Amino acid sequence: MTERNADYHAIVTTFLSKQYKQVVALNDVSLRVEAGAIFGFLGPNGAGKTTAIKLLLGFISPTSGSAEIFGHETWRHGVEARQHVGYLVPADAFYPEMSGRSQLDFASRLSGSPPILRRPLLDLLELADADLDRDLRQYSKGMKQKLALVAAAQHDPRLLILDEPTDGLDPLIQRRFEQFLREFNSRGRTVFMSSHDLAEVERLCESVAIVKDGGLVAHQSIEQIRRMRYRQVEVTFASEAPDGRVWPDGVQLQSANGHRYVLAVEGDINPLIEALAKYEVEDLKITPPSLDDVFMTFYESAGSSKHRSQYQAAESKIEVS
Numbered sequence: 601m602t603e604r605n606a607d608y609h610a611i612v613t614t615f616l617s618k619q620y621k622q623v624v625a626l627n628d629v630s631l632r633v634e635a636g637a638i639f640g641f642l643g644p645n646g647a648g649k650t651t652a653i654k655l656l657l658g659f660i661s662p663t664s665g666s667a668e669i670f671g672h673e674t675w676r677h678g679v680e681a682r683q684h685v686g687y688l689v690p691a692d693a694f695y696p697e698m699s700g701r702s703q704l705d706f707a708s709r710l711s712g713s714p715p716i717l718r719r720p721l722l723d724l725l726e727l728a729d730a731d732l733d734r735d736l737r738q739y740s741k742g743m744k745q746k747l748a749l750v751a752a753a754q755h756d757p758r759l760l761i762l763d764e765p766t767d768g769l770d771p772l773i774q775r776r777f778e779q780f781l782r783e784f785n786s787r788g789r790t791v792f793m794s795s796h797d798l799a800e801v802e803r804l805c806e807s808v809a810i811v812k813d814g815g816l817v818a819h820q821s822i823e824q825i826r827r828m829r830y831r832q833v834e835v836t837f838a839s840e841a842p843d844g845r846v847w848p849d850g851v852q853l854q855s856a857n858g859h860r861y862v863l864a865v866e867g868d869i870n871p872l873i874e875a876l877a878k879y880e881v882e883d884l885k886i887t888p889p890s891l892d893d894v895f896m897t898f899y900e901s902a903g904s905s906k907h908r909s910q911y912q913a914a915e916s917k918i919e920v921s
Contacts, residue, residue: 608634608635609632609633609634609635609668610633610634610635610636610637610669610670610758610759610790610792611631611632611633611639611656611667611668611669611759611790611792612631612632612633612667612668613629613630613631613652613655613656613665613666613667613668614630614665614666614667615628615629615630615664615665615666616628616629616630616652616655616662616664616665616666616667617629617662617663617664617665618651618655618660618662618663619663624814625648625651625814626648626651626652626655626811626814626815627648627814627815628665628815628816629648629652629665629811629814629815629816630665630816631809631816631819633790633792633807634790635670635758635788635790636785636788636789636790637785637790637791637806637807638781638782638785638790638791638793638804638805638806639790639791639792639793639805639806639807639808639809640793640794640795640801640804640805640807640808640809640822641653641792641793641794641808641809641811642794642795642798642801642808642809642810642811643794643810643811643812644796647811647812647813647814648811648813648814648815649763649794649811650763650794651814652811653761653763653794655667655674655675656669656674656761656792657674657678657681657682657685657687657761658674658675658678658681658682661675662675668681669681669682669684669685669759670684670758670759683712684757684758684759685757685758685759685760685761686711686752686753686754686755686757686759686760686761687752687760687761688748688749688752688760688761688762688763688764688765689707689748689751689752690748690763691741691744691745691747691748691768694736694744694747694748695736696735696736696737697735697736697737698735698736699732699733699734699735699736700727700731700732700733700734700735700736700739700743700747701732701733703736703747703751704718704732704747704750704751704754707751707752707754708754708755711754711755711757713755713756713757714755715754715755716754716755716756717753717754717755717756718750718754720780721749721750721753721754721780722750724776724777724780725746725749725750725773725776725777726746726773727743727746727747727750731743741768742768742769742770742773744768745766745767745768745769746769746773749765749777753780753784756789757789758788758789758790759789759790759791759792760781760784760789760790760791760792760793761792761793762791762792762793762794762795763793763794764794764795764796765777765793765795766778766795766797766800767796774800778800778803778804781804782804791804793805801822802822805822806821806822807819807820807821807822808820808821808822808825810825830852830864830865830866831864831865831866831869831886831887831888832854832862832863832864832865832886832887833862833863833864833865833869833872833884833885833886833887834860834861834862834863834883834884834885834887835860835861835863835876835881835883835884835885836859836860836861836881836882836883836884837859837860837861837879837880837881837882838859838880838881838882839859839880840879840880841856841859841861841879847863847872847875848871848872848874848875849871850865850866850867850868850871851863851864851865851866851871851872852864852865852866859882869886
C-alpha cells in the first residue's frame with residue numbers, strides 16, 4: 601500500500617448522470633478515488649459501469665454533473681484529463697490489419713509518452729516477438745486481451761483505468777498481472793478497475809463502489825462492505841453446550857448437531873467470544889463474508905432486468921471516436 605494524501609484525488613465525480621432519451625443510464629453518481637489507490641467499480645452488465653467510464657474519459661458528454669481526473673474536467677478539458685491516463689481499450693476496437701507491434705506503437709504515439717514498461721509487460725504476459733509480428737486477425741481472444749493490457753500500461757500512466765482486465769486470461773497470467781498491478785500501485789500509481797471477478801477485486805482493491813440500475817448503492821472500503829453481511833461461526837463444545845439464552849444480540853442459531861453449533865453473527869464478534877469464554881470450546885471457526893456474498897445482496901431484488909435491457913439497447917447505439 602502506498603502513502604497517500606487524503607486530500608488529493610485522482611478521480612472525482614459529482615452528481616454524474618447520463619440519459620439516453622427516456623432511459624437513465626447513470627444517475628447522480630458522486631465518488632472520490634484517492635491518488636495511489638486500487639479502486640474497484642462493480643456492477644453487472646447494464647448497471648452503468650461502462651457509461652461511467654466513458655464519461656470519466658470524456659468520450660461522451662454528461663447529461664448533468666461532472667467528472668474530473670487529477671483536477672481536469674473530462675468533457676471540457678479532455679486532452680489534459682487524459683494526459684496521464686492509461687485505458688484498457690476493448691479488443692474489438694483494434695485494427696485487424698495491423699500487426700501487434702504496430703498497434704502498440706500506435707498506442708504509444710497516442711499517449712505521447714515512451715513505452716517504458718512494454719518489454720516487462722510482454723514478458724510477464726508471455727507475448728513473444730513473433731506474436732507481435734503477426735496481424736491481429738490471427739490473434740486469439742486471450743492474445744488480444746494481453747496486447748490491450750500492454751497498450752494500456754506500457755507508458756507507465758499515473759492512472760490506469762481497466763474494464764474487465766483479466767477477461768480471457770488463464771489463471772496463471774491473471775495472477776501475474778495482479779502482481780504487476782500491486783507493484784505499479786506501490787510506486788504511487790492509481791488503478792480504477794471494473795471486474796466481474798469478485799475474488800480478484802477482493803485480492804487487489806482497498807475500496808469499491810457498487811452501482812445498480814445506474815445509481816451508486818455503496819462506496820466503502822472492502823472491510824466496511826464485508827461488515828454488512830453476517831459472519832458464519834462454527835463452534836464445537838468439549839462437553840456442556842449452552843442453551844439459546846446465552847447468545848448475545850446479533851447472533852442467530854442456524855443449526856445444532858450434538859455439541860456442534862453453527863451461528864450467524866451480525867456486527868461485532870466480541871460479545872459472542874465473551875459468551876463462549878464461559879464454556880470449554882473444542883473448536884472454533886469464523887468465516888468472514890466474501891465480497892460475492894455482499895455484492896449479491898444488492899442484486900437479489902427483482903425488477904432491474906428491464907432497466908438493464910433498455911440501457912444496453914440505448915448504449916449500443918452510441919459510437920465512441
